[in-house]
Amino acid sequence: MDERDEWLNRLRVMRLAWPVRCQRVFTPEEMALLRQGLWPTSLEDRWVVWLDQGLLRVWRAWTGECIYEAEITEDDAGAGQCRVLRVCDDADVYTRSSGEAGEIDRFEGVLAMLLGRRKEAAA
Template structure:
């Protein structure tokens, strides 16, 4: 069993979610990185991020709980587009930000771990 398959056995699907409007576009290069995923070296690493079958998910590494889930559509040029980000809405697992903008910023921080850069917040 490879590293990815081992992690996939530990990860859980999101049960309750809060929808947040999102206008995030990923370049074709970013889509390739998302499909490769971020696979932690140990349980102490904070995040697992992976895009597969049209869903981008981010799980907490230590608990395996899905915190973010985004449905991505891919255009003819290979860019991915997210219009709605679903955020875990189970208070015993995750405390959502008081404002949607704060949650989008947190999501961007998680993505920065994988994509290697921080995007500027949309005005």
Template sequence: MDDASRWSKLKPMEGPRWPIRCGHVFTAEDLMRLREGLWPRDMDDRWAVWLDGETLRCWRSWTGTCIYESQVTLAEDGTGVAVVVDVLDDGDTYRRATTDEGELERFEGVLSQVRRRESEADALAGVSIIQEA
């Protein structure tokens, strides 16, 4: 199954939302990676993350439930900012952190996976370049 058909199966956030001010700033590189998306590679990867246009969504990989959704305001220099992140507020589906700050830490943790994946890809590219030399 290709990535496009995977993304099409994931739905926008459904259910009550808990909006939290966040002010998360994205570099142009972050946005490029988010547009490509982060799809789980194995059972240990718990999140799927994708920027669809100006809407960033983060889904639990096992259930396909959208937990985080945010509008990203794009700047002329290619950067962007998420001013507010909506968190799924359905206790039967997702147990939110007890504080907004705690939930923002979780959101930041999910986003850090995108950067980690990039670092892993860079490291592997470096290994293949060394092997070819």
């Protein structure tokens, strides 16, 4: 069993979701990185991210709880677009922001941190 499969066995499906309108566009390079997945390698790594068959999921590494899900449509050039972001709405699992803009900012922050780290590792 490889690292990805080990992580996927530990991760949970989102039970309650709050849909948020989102206009996030992903470059073809970002789409490729998300398909590879971002898997924790140390205790300091807080997130697991993976794009599989048009569904981007973001889990907390420590708990295995899914915090974000985004359906991604891909165009012919390989760019992706998310129109709806589902945010965990289970208060026992996650304390979400009171507004859509705050939650989109959190999502963007996680993606920026992880995509930046992945790009640095590839360089």
